[in-house]
Amino acid sequence: MDHKDLVQYARSLYDAHGDKAEAEAARKAAASRDAGDAQDAEKWDKIRRHISELRGPRAT
Known part of the structure; x- marks a missing residue:
């Protein structure tokens, strides 16, 4: 999956x-790691980071 797709x-x-x-x-990243699929876990980690960026700064 390329950057644009992520x-x-x-x-x-x-x-x-x-x-x-x-x-x-x-x-999903944790489940992939537990299943031994590091590549899929990395993909989900990247997706999570992009979601975090979409959410923006969190209010405290």
């Missing part, structure tokens, strides 16, 4: 799940 997927996931999208991507 960003587009992150946007779609964020649009569908809102503030829960980042946690969903983190869960």
